[in-house]
Amino acid sequence: MSADQSARDAAERDRLALEKKRERYVWYYLGYFLFGIHIVAFVMIYAVRHAK
Incomplete structure (x- = not known):
């Protein structure tokens, strides 16, 4: 259960980092x-003001 949770946490961190990069x-x-x-x-x- 712990390994599954840490994998999900890592995936969430990667997703948030990518979202932050895209937002920037x-x-x-x-x-x-x-x-x-x-x-x-x-x-x-400028063009309108200097038109003849």
């Missing part, structure tokens, strides 16, 4: 996405 990647993706949207918006504002 999601936050990185979101950050880069929002940063990119702002860059595009500033370029568009």
